[in-house]
Amino acid sequence: MPQKQVIYQQRRERVYDWMAREGISLLMIEDTEGQRDSNLRWLSGMPADALLFLSAERKALLVPWDINLAKIYANADFIRAYTEFDRLPIKACLKAALLLKIPHGSRIEIPSVTSYPRFLRFIEALTDFDVICRDNDGAAAVLEQMRAIKDEEELHLYRRAAVITNDIIDLVEKHLRTGKIKTEYDAVQLIQGECRKKRCEGTGFETLAAGPDRSMAIHCFPAYTTSQFGTTGLSILDFGVKYQGYITDITLTVAAEPTKAQERLLTLIEKAYKLALGMVQAGKTSLDIAAAVDAFFAKSGKTMPHALGHGIGLDSHEGPFLRNRNDNEWILQKGMVITIEPGLYDPRLGGCRLENDILVTENGGEELTNSRIIRL
Amino acid sequence: MPQKQVIYQQRRERVYDWMAREGISLLMIEDTEGQRDSNLRWLSGMPADALLFLSAERKALLVPWDINLAKIYANADFIRAYTEFDRLPIKACLKAALLLKIPHGSRIEIPSVTSYPRFLRFIEALTDFDVICRDNDGAAAVLEQMRAIKDEEELHLYRRAAVITNDIIDLVEKHLRTGKIKTEYDAVQLIQGECRKKRCEGTGFETLAAGPDRSMAIHCFPAYTTSQFGTTGLSILDFGVKYQGYITDITLTVAAEPTKAQERLLTLIEKAYKLALGMVQAGKTSLDIAAAVDAFFAKSGKTMPHALGHGIGLDSHEGPFLRNRNDNEWILQKGMVITIEPGLYDPRLGGCRLENDILVTENGGEELTNSRIIRL
Numbered sequence: 001m002p003q004k005q006v007i008y009q010q011r012r013e014r015v016y017d018w019m020a021r022e023g024i025s026l027l028m029i030e031d032t033e034g035q036r037d038s039n040l041r042w043l044s045g046m047p048a049d050a051l052l053f054l055s056a057e058r059k060a061l062l063v064p065w066d067i068n069l070a071k072i073y074a075n076a077d078f079i080r081a082y083t084e085f086d087r088l089p090i091k092a093c094l095k096a097a098l099l100l101k102i103p104h105g106s107r108i109e110i111p112s113v114t115s116y117p118r119f120l121r122f123i124e125a126l127t128d129f130d131v132i133c134r135d136n137d138g139a140a141a142v143l144e145q146m147r148a149i150k151d152e153e154e155l156h157l158y159r160r161a162a163v164i165t166n167d168i169i170d171l172v173e174k175h176l177r178t179g180k181i182k183t184e185y186d187a188v189q190l191i192q193g194e195c196r197k198k199r200c201e202g203t204g205f206e207t208l209a210a211g212p213d214r215s216m217a218i219h220c221f222p223a224y225t226t227s228q229f230g231t232t233g234l235s236i237l238d239f240g241v242k243y244q245g246y247i248t249d250i251t252l253t254v255a256a257e258p259t260k261a262q263e264r265l266l267t268l269i270e271k272a273y274k275l276a277l278g279m280v281q282a283g284k285t286s287l288d289i290a291a292a293v294d295a296f297f298a299k300s301g302k303t304m305p306h307a308l309g310h311g312i313g314l315d316s317h318e319g320p321f322l323r324n325r326n327d328n329e330w331i332l333q334k335g336m337v338i339t340i341e342p343g344l345y346d347p348r349l350g351g352c353r354l355e356n357d358i359l360v361t362e363n364g365g366e367e368l369t370n371s372r373i374i375r376l
Numbered sequence: 377m378p379q380k381q382v383i384y385q386q387r388r389e390r391v392y393d394w395m396a397r398e399g400i401s402l403l404m405i406e407d408t409e410g411q412r413d414s415n416l417r418w419l420s421g422m423p424a425d426a427l428l429f430l431s432a433e434r435k436a437l438l439v440p441w442d443i444n445l446a447k448i449y450a451n452a453d454f455i456r457a458y459t460e461f462d463r464l465p466i467k468a469c470l471k472a473a474l475l476l477k478i479p480h481g482s483r484i485e486i487p488s489v490t491s492y493p494r495f496l497r498f499i500e501a502l503t504d505f506d507v508i509c510r511d512n513d514g515a516a517a518v519l520e521q522m523r524a525i526k527d528e529e530e531l532h533l534y535r536r537a538a539v540i541t542n543d544i545i546d547l548v549e550k551h552l553r554t555g556k557i558k559t560e561y562d563a564v565q566l567i568q569g570e571c572r573k574k575r576c577e578g579t580g581f582e583t584l585a586a587g588p589d590r591s592m593a594i595h596c597f598p599a600y601t602t603s604q605f606g607t608t609g610l611s612i613l614d615f616g617v618k619y620q621g622y623i624t625d626i627t628l629t630v631a632a633e634p635t636k637a638q639e640r641l642l643t644l645i646e647k648a649y650k651l652a653l654g655m656v657q658a659g660k661t662s663l664d665i666a667a668a669v670d671a672f673f674a675k676s677g678k679t680m681p682h683a684l685g686h687g688i689g690l691d692s693h694e695g696p697f698l699r700n701r702n703d704n705e706w707i708l709q710k711g712m713v714i715t716i717e718p719g720l721y722d723p724r725l726g727g728c729r730l731e732n733d734i735l736v737t738e739n740g741g742e743e744l745t746n747s748r749i750i751r752l
Contacts, residue, residue, distance in 0.1 A: 033693065034489075036410075047597045066594045066681065068723050073597070083681055086701060112491060113410075117511040119492040135493040185572045189565070196561045201598040202582070218442045221423045221449070222577040305442065305459055317409065325462060347444050 007153055008045050008075040011146070015043065016058045018142055025106035026129075027054040027139050028093055032065070035113060038314035039143045041245055046074040051082070051089060053096040061100060063092050090118075090125045097129065104128040112140035148311050148319040149335040154246065155359070158337055161243035162357060162368035164198045165250060172237065173374050176230045176254060184209035184224040191239050204240025204247035205316045211235050212256075215351040218306055218343065230254045230376060234262055234350035240316065247316045249339050250371040251355035258375070262349050266373050269352045272296055272342035276308060276322075280358055280365030282334040290324035293342055302344050309339040312357060336360040337368070383529055384421050384451040387522075391419065392434045394518055401482035402505075403430040403515050404469055408441070411489060414690035415519045417621055422450040427458070427465060429472040437476060439468050466494075466501045473505065480504040488516035524687050524695040525711040530622065531735070534713055537619035538733060538744035540574045541626060548613065549750050552606045552630060560585035560600040567615050580616025580623035581692045587611050588632075591727040594682055594719065606630045606752060610638055610726035616692065623692045625715050626747040627731035634751070638725050642749050645728045648672055648718035652684060652698075656734055656741030658710040666700035669718055678720050685715040688733060712736040713744070 019027055029052040031040035041047050043060070050064035062076035063085060070079050078099070085092035097108065110122055112135040122131050135141060150158065168191055175181040175190060188207045195203050210220035212233025220236070229235050233256060240249040255266055272293050279289045290308040297304055309322035320330035320338060332338070338360060343353030354373055358365040395403055405428040407416035417423050419436070426440035438452035439461060446455050454475070461468035473484065486498055488511040498507050511517060526534065544567055551557040551566060564583045571579050586596035588609025596612070605611050609632060616625040631642055648669050655665045666684040673680055685698040696706035696714060708714070714736060719729030730749055734741040 034412075049595070066721075068721060069593045069597055071723075081681070083679065088701075112493060113489075114492055115489045115511065116492045116495040116509045117488060117514075133492045135491065138493075185569075189568070192565070192568075193561075196600075196602045202600075206578070217445045219425070221445055224572075224578075226572045303459065305457070307463075325464070345442075345444060347447075 004045060005075045007151075008043060011043055012054060012060055013058070014146060015054055015139070015143070016056070018139075019054065019056055023107055024109050024139070025056045026097055026100060026102045026108040028052075028096070028108065028110045029054070030089055030111050032089070035111070037111065037113075038318075039140075039147070041314055042143070042147055044074050044076050046070055046076075047245070050074070051092050051096075052076070053093070053100060055100040055102060056106075057100065059100055061096050063096070090122055093122070094125060097126070102129070106130065107132055109133070109139050112138050144319045147313055149333055150313065150337055151335070154313070155335065155337075157244050157246045158248075158357075158359070158368060161200075161241055161246050161248045164194070164200060164241050164243060165248040165357075165369050167198075168194045168239075168241070169250065169252060169369070169371055172252070176374060176376060181230060182228065183226050184211055184229045185226050187229055187237055188224045195241050198241070201242040201245065204242045204249055208236070208238040210237075210351070212350050215253075216345045216347050216349075217351065218345055230256055232256050234258065234265075234352055236351055236353055238353070238355070240312075245314050247312050247314070248357050248369060249312050249316055249355065250357060250369045251341055251343070251353045252371045252374060253352045253354060254374045254376060255352070256376040259349070262352075265344055265346065265349055265352050268297065268300060268302065269342050269344060269354050270373060273340060273354045273356075276340045276342065277358065277365050277367070280332060280338070280340070280360060282332055282360055282362045284332045285328075286320050286322040286330040286332055286338075287324065287328040290322045290328070294324045297342075297344070304343060305345065306343065309341050309355075311336060311338050313337065332360045334360060334362050340365075380421060381451045383527075384419060387419055388430060388436055389434070390522060391430055391515070391519070392432070394515075395430065395432055399483055400485050400515070401432045402473055402476060402478045402484040404428075404472070404484065404486045405430070406465055406487050408465070411487065413487065413489075414694075415516075415523070417690055418519070418523055420450050420452050422446055422452075423621070426450070427468050427472075428452070429469070429476060431476040431478060432482075433476065435476055437472055439472070466498055469498070470501060473502070478505070482506065483508055485509070485515050488514050520695045523689055525709055526689065526713055527711070530689070531711065531713075533620050533622045534624075534733075534735070534744060537576075537617055537622050537624045540570070540576060540617050540619060541624040541733075541745050543574075544570045544615075544617070545626065545628060545745070545747055548628070552750060552752060557606060558604065559602050560587055560605045561602050563605055563613055564600045571617050574617070577618040577621065580618045580625055584612070584614040586613075586727070588726055591629075592721045592723050592725075593727065594721055606632055608632050610634065610641075610728055612727055612729055614729070614731070616688075621690050623688050623690070624733050624745060625688050625692055625731065626733060626745045627717055627719070627729045628747045628750060629728045629730060630750045630752060631728070632752040635725070638728075641720055641722065641725055641728050642751075644673065644676060644678065645718050645720060645730050646749060649716060649730045649732075652716045652718065653734065653741050653743070656708060656714070656716070656736060658708055658736055658738045660708045661704075662696050662698040662706040662708055663700065663704040666698045666704070670700045673718075673720070680719060681721065682719065685717050685731075687712060687714050689713065708736045710736060710738050716741075
């Protein structure tokens with residue numbers, strides 16, 4: 001625990017420095033139902049459900065929904081229960097400004113996702129301050145950039161999370177080959193059980209298990225059922241673990257007695273994956289990699305209906321994003337952890353996706369996980 | 377399926393009527409990662425990840441992320457893949473206005489949760505239209521009101537969901553008494569397995585299982601572990617099922633050899649629950665009920681750190697809300713389905729919460745679920 005406390009303080013110092021440059025007197029972070037924000041955890045250790053206020057005077061005030069949990073997990077200079085502020089974010093912000101002695105007329109930055117109607121209410125309530133809400137160039141964007149590059153402690157956690165993930169992948173393959181996994185639910189149950197045994201906080205997200213009848217969906221619905229998995233055709237399993245907050249995210253495809261058309265799909269995916277992995281390197285733009293894969297698929301008349309990949313961390317989807325879209329300005333940097341996940345989905349043949357977690361280094365991409373297409 | 381299709385159309389007709397009264401030419405609904413909105417499913421049957429545009433001409437355009445899933449689940453007049461719009465919501469909105477022939481200068485209502493910075497970008501891109509974004513009195517508020525009162529089909533689903541939930545509660549008690557449930561994970565696994573067997577889409581939300589060491593948290597973190605459950609002291613189990621989209625939400629407390637102080641806590645909760653249930657009736661304000669329970673706890677020097685309850689439906693938390701807060705204007709109406717969940721949490725004694733799902737009728741509250749405090 002003590003070493004962790006220092007990490008949160010160090011991270012906050014970086015934010016305070018940025019606030020000083022920007023002339024921000026108070027920064028509000030909000031992680032509540034309907035407005036999740038892992039910056040809360042990254043900056044204070046509090047896993048969820050709290051407001052965090054950072055002041056120009058380099059003080060952190062945490063306002064948790066659950067004061068008992070905060071006492072166990074959180075690092076902050078002051079902790080005050082949310083009930084003291086009637087569980088109203090605007091009221092809490094106003095009181096935080098008082099408690100932290102924010103000078104009238106100074107700049108208060110509120111969350112970038114604040115809705116337009118709520119923004120108007122903030123303005124109305126905080127008339128003595130200059131309330132700002134922005135995404136590009138604001139605190140959210142800066143924190144996204146900071147978090148995209150993992151520090152040593154985070155990479156240490158990622159290596160442990162990857163070992164657990166890889167053990168589960170091997171176990172899934174073994175149980176498929178021995179017939180122990182027969183249904184989507186069997187696969188999910190195995191993964192959940194292993195996560196608990198290995199002291200994970202849980203799975204990284206709801207496991208998606210789609211047998212041959214349902215694998216044509218990008219993200220199958222429902223997430224899993226009791227129908228067959230790994231039987232003739234293509235099955236997709238998309239899962240991750242959450243280890244001390246950090247999420248892995250892999251997808252494996254099980255191909256049982258694939259037809260020639262299905263085999264062509266699998267080969268395309270494997271080639272696209274290798275193409276993308278080969279391009280990963282610090283300094284590369286993620287747009288170029290995503291565009292190369294889309295171009296590769298286009299040559300076979302195929303269209304991938306989703307992005308090539310994304311960063312992972314405390315969120316299962318975070319920066320950098322590997323999108324083939326003009327507004328994508330991400331440049332890969334050393335210490336980023338990303339997924340590469342080419343996928344194609346055919347209503348008749350089924351779907352195939354291959355996804356691994358990749359650490360960006362100066363020399364290329366290091367595969368942390370070893371997911372693959374499992375041919376039965 | 378055919379009868380369902382009619383339901384979605386009927387619901388949309390109610391929205392079109394409202395749009396006509398408000399002079400709205402185009403209404404945009406968005407359910408995407410980071411901006412979930414079950415109105416999508418309520419109005420089209422599409423379970424997730426799509427945009428839905430409703431026009432004054434009473435046409436519905438669905439723009440799904442996953443076209444294969446949409447073909448199975450969705451009801452709309454037109455379906456166009458999100459990839460056609462580069463997966464950009466503003467671009468999709470602009471094109472939808474063209475496709476649906478929305479006259480220049482007319483009103484387009486975008487989601488109430490649209491962030492302030494994104495709202496500015498909407499305005500900039502849709503210069504030919506009058507873009508509005510509002511929460512109070514806007515489409516989101518109207519849909520929340522509509523959805524709060526369940527129709528016959530929804531109540532039919534709720535009765536089935538409640539039977540499944542009650543069977544699981546009984547099974548949990550049985551397995552606790554026979555020692556089959558020893559850990560938090562045992563309880564979670566039982567619930568997940570039963571949900572699948574009973575053809576639910578899944579659990580209603582991530583099950584929270586907190587043994588005596590962790591029950592002092594409102595919502596324990598992590599959600600569950602392999603530590604003991606149902607052993608000496610107070611354990612809390614908060615779960616629900618998701619049946620054809622509809623979510624139940626109950627909490628049971630297991631009290632094993634409670635001390636006198638713990639027994640006093642349990643009794644307070646049971647009395648608070650009965651007090652609240654006795655007040656439920658169409659026409660009552662939910663503020664009055666929540667205030668009565670808070671006042672009851674205050675007499676014993678206790679403070680409940682969360683609201684008394686909330687509506688349930690396609691969301692695990694939706695209107696009406698049972699909050700003791702001045703801005704709460706909800707009046708209970710026939711056909712609402714709500715939770716009542718008084719809870720108290722003591723760092724030393726542990727926590728206790730009792731939560732059931734209640735159908736509001738003209739004569740009172742009908743308990744759909746039969747959760748209880750289980751004394752071992």
